Amino acid sequence: MASELERALFGEVNAAAIRSQLDDFCRRHLGVGIRLVTFHRISVASVRGVMLDDGSRAVIKVHRPEFAHHLEAVQTIQRHLAGSSFPCPRPLAGPAPIGNGVATIESMLEAGSMGDAHEPAVRQLLAQGLRELVSECHPLVGSVDPGPFWLLAGDQQWPIPHDVRFDFVRTALGAEWIDRLAAEARDRLRSAAGRMVIGHVDWRVENLRIEKEAITAVYDWESLRLLPEPVLVGAVAHAFTASWDATSPFEIPTLAESAAFIADYERARGAPFDARELDAADAAHVYTLAYGARCQHSDAVLKIFGEASEEDGYISHLRERARRA
Structure with a gap:
């Protein structure tokens, strides 16, 4: 069918x-x-x-x-x-x-297996690999344009959700706090600092294969986009450990793991982000968490997976970010 x-x-x-x-x-x-x-x-x-x-x-x-x-x-x-x-x-x-x-x-690239990026060595490998991708693509910036990061394109608060099951309009009630945090993060991103790079915005273990401490395959190249480097890193940090493959599931990163990924990337690039770049990475992390929380809220309200909890996952992480603000 x-x-x-x-x-x-x-x-x-x-x-x-x-x-x-x-x-x-x-x-x-x-x-x-x-x-x-x-x-x-x-x-x-x-x-x-x-x-x-x-x-x-x-x-x-x-x-x-x-x-x-x-x-x-x-x-x-x-x-x-x-x-x-x-x-x-x-x-x-x-x-x-x-x-x-x-x-x-x-x-078709088949070598390697999915890694567990909750392990620091694998997390560091992913950060190094993302930096290598950005470096390899640098000569193409300005001559090849894969388009902006779809999640942040346009002036609307939310893009059209990536899956038809998510309905942000019907599930707006109760999500006002998520919308507020997303709006604040988007305002910060309008003047995001950082050089423009070509990067893979869905750089997660599910889209990578690893063998002998090396990345041997990268998939989902439709996720290539042109965006400020700190925005790329902050966005990737919100989900780099995640796999929604039923045969090899991995949870999203903790907030501490997300911060460690950004620090690993800074070490890989050989220079820390400055204060404005760190603010751009942070805003991208908050906005992508908020988008994930909005999707999670939609599933819970519509009972897509039965009585789903709103006390874990992206919603839990976003609440913690709000408490720290």
Whole structure:
């Protein structure tokens, strides 16, 4: 049964018909068809891992057509990174039209396993890896624009939530304190200090693989954005330990772990942030916590997962931040 997203991308079709469209896409762009689908995930895109008829493995991602320009920038950056041996998949085809959407094909990186960033050594590795990514992308700043951080784009207090299950309008009652803290943080971010960098705003253990104390694979490159360096680091600090993969779940970081990640990043860059940059990182951390709390509140009010608690997770962390202010 096709999901709502896949119906929008491929039409009212079944799994076999979707596979046929993907097989035709691979034959047109790679000259080889699909032998086997190895995994299938749906988030903001329809994603399938495939083994091709020549035995090679690849990942096909199908997005809504409005992402085409962003995907072109992302693939330019990926090619640059892959050429410098950074652990990122190499683009193979696209972005190109398929059905009602736009698709890309990239190589599949499988080495390594998910780490536990609650362990200080893994946390430090993630901070070092993020800094290396920023350094590798530095030559592209000003010539390639992956767009602003979606969470902070525009003038509205909240963006359209990343998942259709979240309804910020219907669940506004009781969330006024979250909205107030978010508004204060956004006001601080309007004049955020720091040099502009290209960075991965969803730099979490779920999107990374580690082997022998090295990052061996990074996924979800659609999360590349152009933003001030301290804002990138503060935003990443709010969730870098998290995995919502049912097979390998990890909790969000504690406030102390978030602060330690920012300090690890400063050491990796070889220079501390100045006072204005630290304020930008702090504001980004508060705003991303508030967004997570708003999502958590929505789930609790709408009883998405039954009688969910509002006394843990992002809400608990945001309350603690408010008490410290």
